[in-house]
Amino acid sequence: MKLALLFSFFITVFWGIPALxxxxxxxxxxxxxxxxxxxxxxxxxxELDPSKSTGVxxxxxxxxxxxxxxxxxxxxxxxxxxxxxxxxTSKDGLTYTFNLRKNAKWSDGTPLTAEDFVWSWARALSxxxxxxxxxxxYYIKNGKKFNAGEIKDPKKLGVKAVGKHKLVVTxxxxxxxFTRLTAFHTLYPVPRHVIKKHPGQKWTxxxxxxxxxxxxxxxxxxNSHIKLVPNPHYWNKKLVKxxxxxxxxxxxxxxxxxxxxxxxxxxxxxVPVLKIPTFKRQxxxxxxxYHPYRSDPYLGVYxxxxxxxxxxxxxxxxxxxxxxxxxxTLIAERVTRGGEQPATTFTPPNTGGYxxxxxxxxxxxxxxxxxxxxxxxxxxxxxGKGFPKIDILFNTSEKHKKVALAIQQMIKKNLGIxxxxxxxxxxxxxxxxxxxxxSISRAGWIxxxxxxxxxxxxxxxxxxxxQTGWSNTKYDxxxxxxxxxxxxxxxxxxxxxxxxxxxxxxxxLPIYYYTKTSLISQDLKMQxxxxxxxxxVSNVQDRLFLKxxxxxx
Amino acid sequence: MYRYALKRILxxxxxxxxxxxxxxxxxxxxxxxxxxxxxxxPEEVLKNINARYHLDEPLYMxxxxxxxxxxxxxxxxxxxxxxxxxxxxxxETWAVSASLGxxxxxxxxxxxxxxxxxxxSKPNSIRDFVPMTISLLGICLPSFVIGPxxxxxxxxxxxxxxxxxxxQPSDIVLPAxxxxxxxxAYVSRLTxxxxxxxxxxxxxxxAKAKGLKGSTIMLRHTLKGGLLPVVSFLGPATAGxxxxxxxxxxxxxxxxxGRFFVQSALNRDYTLVMGMVLLFATLxxxxxxIVDLIYAVLDPRVSYD
Numbered sequence: 140m141k142l143a144l145l146f147s148f149f150i151t152v153f154w155g156i157p158a159l160x161x162x163x164x165x166x167x168x169x170x171x172x173x174x175x176x177x178x179x180x181x182x183x184x185x186e187l188d189p190s191k192s193t194g195v196x197x198x199x200x201x202x203x204x205x206x207x208x209x210x211x212x213x214x215x216x217x218x219x220x221x222x223x224x225x226x227x228t229s230k231d232g233l234t235y236t237f238n239l240r241k242n243a244k245w246s247d248g249t250p251l252t253a254e255d256f257v258w259s260w261a262r263a264l265s266x267x268x269x270x271x272x273x274x275x276x277y278y279i280k281n282g283k284k285f286n287a288g289e290i291k292d293p294k295k296l297g298v299k300a301v302g303k304h305k306l307v308v309t310x311x312x313x314x315x316x317f318t319r320l321t322a323f324h325t326l327y328p329v330p331r332h333v334i335k336k337h338p339g340q341k342w343t344x345x346x347x348x349x350x351x352x353x354x355x356x357x358x359x360x361x362n363s364h365i366k367l368v369p370n371p372h373y374w375n376k377k378l379v380k381x382x383x384x385x386x387x388x389x390x391x392x393x394x395x396x397x398x399x400x401x402x403x404x405x406x407x408x409x410v411p412v413l414k415i416p417t418f419k420r421q422x423x424x425x426x427x428x429y430h431p432y433r434s435d436p437y438l439g440v441y442x443x444x445x446x447x448x449x450x451x452x453x454x455x456x457x458x459x460x461x462x463x464x465x466x467x468t469l470i471a472e473r474v475t476r477g478g479e480q481p482a483t484t485f486t487p488p489n490t491g492g493y494x495x496x497x498x499x500x501x502x503x504x505x506x507x508x509x510x511x512x513x514x515x516x517x518x519x520x521x522x523g524k525g526f527p528k529i530d531i532l533f534n535t536s537e538k539h540k541k542v543a544l545a546i547q548q549m550i551k552k553n554l555g556i557x558x559x560x561x562x563x564x565x566x567x568x569x570x571x572x573x574x575x576x577x578s579i580s581r582a583g584w585i586x587x588x589x590x591x592x593x594x595x596x597x598x599x600x601x602x603x604x605x606q607t608g609w610s611n612t613k614y615d616x617x618x619x620x621x622x623x624x625x626x627x628x629x630x631x632x633x634x635x636x637x638x639x640x641x642x643x644x645x646x647x648l649p650i651y652y653y654t655k656t657s658l659i660s661q662d663l664k665m666q667x668x669x670x671x672x673x674x675x676v677s678n679v680q681d682r683l684f685l686k687x688x689x690x691x692x
Numbered sequence: 693m694y695r696y697a698l699k700r701i702l703x704x705x706x707x708x709x710x711x712x713x714x715x716x717x718x719x720x721x722x723x724x725x726x727x728x729x730x731x732x733x734p735e736e737v738l739k740n741i742n743a744r745y746h747l748d749e750p751l752y753m754x755x756x757x758x759x760x761x762x763x764x765x766x767x768x769x770x771x772x773x774x775x776x777x778x779x780x781x782x783x784e785t786w787a788v789s790a791s792l793g794x795x796x797x798x799x800x801x802x803x804x805x806x807x808x809x810x811x812x813s814k815p816n817s818i819r820d821f822v823p824m825t826i827s828l829l830g831i832c833l834p835s836f837v838i839g840p841x842x843x844x845x846x847x848x849x850x851x852x853x854x855x856x857x858x859x860q861p862s863d864i865v866l867p868a869x870x871x872x873x874x875x876x877a878y879v880s881r882l883t884x885x886x887x888x889x890x891x892x893x894x895x896x897x898x899a900k901a902k903g904l905k906g907s908t909i910m911l912r913h914t915l916k917g918g919l920l921p922v923v924s925f926l927g928p929a930t931a932g933x934x935x936x937x938x939x940x941x942x943x944x945x946x947x948x949x950g951r952f953f954v955q956s957a958l959n960r961d962y963t964l965v966m967g968m969v970l971l972f973a974t975l976x977x978x979x980x981x982i983v984d985l986i987y988a989v990l991d992p993r994v995s996y997d
Contacts, residue, residue: 186775193729269740271733287736340775361776361784363858363947387857390951391942394856397843398945401855566724566960573732582730603732 181408189324190263204350205327213687218318232313232625253300261293275325313625434478435677439585439653448608463511464553466503482649491590523555529578530559609646726771768963778967789948793933796872808883830877887918927983
């Protein structure tokens with residue numbers, strides 16, 4: 140007995156204390172990061188009412204404060220269960236039935252019911268609220284008419300609560316991406332019990348704000364920061380690891396970069412373009428060392444619009460000649476330099492399972508050049524002779540100017556045409572573009588959801604975002620057919636037919652697909668919705684889900 | 693003097709009304725509106741928005757509506773920051789800009805007056821050349837050069853201060869210096885010029901003849917008159933510095949008013965533009981009045997009676 144006691148004493152002294160010390164030392168050497176995440180968020184959110192909000196900075200915050208019927212996989216962006224545990228579609232693709240989880244609650248403990256969605260969607264569509272994004276709900280039966288004030292009774296909307304936990308949604312037409320749309324903030328539920336008590340804007344402010352997502356609004360200081368903390372009533376709070384998230388509206392990229400390297404941010408929203416070559420050199424020098432710079436594909440395309448109502452760009456041969464004379468790879472590698480990919484189609488590849496085989500050259504080649512010159516001669520301007528004076532319009536920005544200069548040079552060198560450049564302040568430029576008061580105009584399009592429809596339906600005759608004067612009845616027909624069918628294979632087939640016409644007629648000149656560049660701290664990791672730890676991955680829509688973030692080493 | 697002050701204060705009101713009216717109509721002449729984006733909104737949506745913000749009414753109606761609420765002290769809702777009214781935005785951010793401005797101004801005055809006096813005390817000597825060359829540099833180096841330089845040196849290399857943000861008291865130091873340096877440079881040149889003008893005056897010679905000490909003459913007599921150009925410069929400078937600096941606030945990511953000045957116009961945030969212009973105009977008018985009153989105190993030749 141005595142011996143045993145003595146033995147254990149020695150074990151403790153000789154092994155236990157050093158072991159403890161080692162553990163402590165290791166801990167001191169590598170302190171585990173506290174779960175406080177600091178993120179650069181681009182700009183000050185315009186507002187935090189999910190039904191009205193439109194911008195990316197606000198979506199980063201709303202996506203964490205609220206949860207829709209569905210959620211999204213943080214990597215693939217496919218729909219996963221959210222407030223709805225499961226859902227089903229009718230055969231014609233027009234009716235969706237969502238089964239809501241019984242333990243879904245608002246952050247003040249009030250149960251979340253199907254009626255909340257009915258009320259929230261009717262509110263988002265009401266003419267009185269005047270939401271800019273109301274059209275995200277036009278897919279719902281009578282949504283557009285209700286928003287236009289033609290129907291006054293919200294009961295006529297295609298959304299019905301059956302009991303407390305079942306929601307039946309009827310659509311205007313088959314919408315295969317609808318379950319991804321329900322994970323978009325316009326379709327999030329809003330706390331009707333709070334809004335009724337605090338109408339106006341007060342209900343979106345900290346202290347009053349109540350939400351149903353993994354996080355709640357703790358602080359909001361204008362132009363300073365927004366702080367989110369976990370929602371104690373979130374149904375899946377087990378998954379939530381980050382205890383505090385700070386969003387900083389840092390507009391200046393250089394300020395953001397300096398703040399990051401001073402160790403005050405885990406993620407930046409942007410990277411200063413001039414720094415990218417340095418970062419790339421650093422990566423090349425030490426390929427095995429962690430470097431925070433990354434560039435990821437982003438669901439968007441940078442392009443030029445052609446005004447097809449005016450000579451000489453009313454001739455498709457001229458438009459094609461210009462499209463063939465441009466070296467897109469050179470622009471991406473030497474001018475923009477943020478890892479952008481040359482755009483040979485309008486819809487970025489792999490958008491919702493859709494990739495259109497490229498038809499435009501990525502690089503300048505002799506064959507294309509020969510064809511371009513021939514087309515130009517056929518159009519009546521051999522060697523660029525007699526070509527009317529036209530200009531490229533862009534909104535005032537160094538980056539757009541550089542791209543425009545490169546394109547101006549390429550057209551001059553390859554086709555012998557002199558094209559002018561002029562810039563206008565953003566709102567003036569939008570006005571000129573809308574009034575077709577231009578010849579060639581810079582533009583960009585970011586997809587609303589990962590599906591080719593968001594890139595292609597804008598080019599239908601008189602579409603609000605067309606703004607080129609281009610019209611093609613066959614094209615319109617394919618887009619209409621695609622909207623009518625729920626058969627995904629057929630649908631994508633129609634889109635391919637449509638894109639083929641678009642790229643033959645070329646009312647637009649695709650230049651490159653956008654990328655999202657950012658600086659990511661080595662400590663910022665991700666977890667899947669099952670809680671598996673993975674390295675940080677970005678998604679094509681820059682959607683940010685705090686519940687999928689973890690600080691770890 | 694009091695009657696004069698009262699008259700001036702009453703005069704501010706019609707000036708502000710004129711400023712409000714002119715701004716209102718000029719702003720509407722610019723193409724584009726607050727809700728234009730590169731995604732064209734459906735007509736139904738646009739109609740709802742225009743109705744909500746009364747943008748569908750004739751312009752004179754909108755003007756009357758705005759003036760009516762303005763007279764009640766309500767600057768209206770911001771078009772862009774829809775969760776905030778313009779009153780909210782100003783009351784939430786002015787204190788930040790003002791404290792930064794005051795710090796910058798104190799720094800500028802202290803440094804500028806000292807350098808100016810030093811230079812004027814022995815013109816065309818090394819004591820003059822060194823501070824004046826430095827001040828010339830200060831005028832030439834804009835805050836968007838000085839700011840990042842300070843951040844690199846004191847923020848990143850020496851790690852004495854935060855590189856951006858507005859969380860600790862020490863966060864005021866670098867921005868205030870960046871903001872004040874250019875003003876300090878102006879103040880030093882104005883002080884030097886003013887002091888050199890006064891030194892030639894008869895009453896200074898009288899003071900010398902009375903056998904006063906050089907430093908007493910400088911502080912009691914010369915500086916009083918020599919600072920007059922600085923005082924008249926300070927009126928508009930203070931107004932400018934108090935409503936914030938777009939550049940410094942952007943570089944240091946400071947939650948002040950300055951950013952809204954530029955952004956509101958670019959965003960066609962009509963109500964916020966009006967709020968900012970009126971705030972600036974009021975400050976300018978009030979500070980100019982104060983400057984004129986200080987003149988009377990500093991210079992016995994000026995009298996308002």
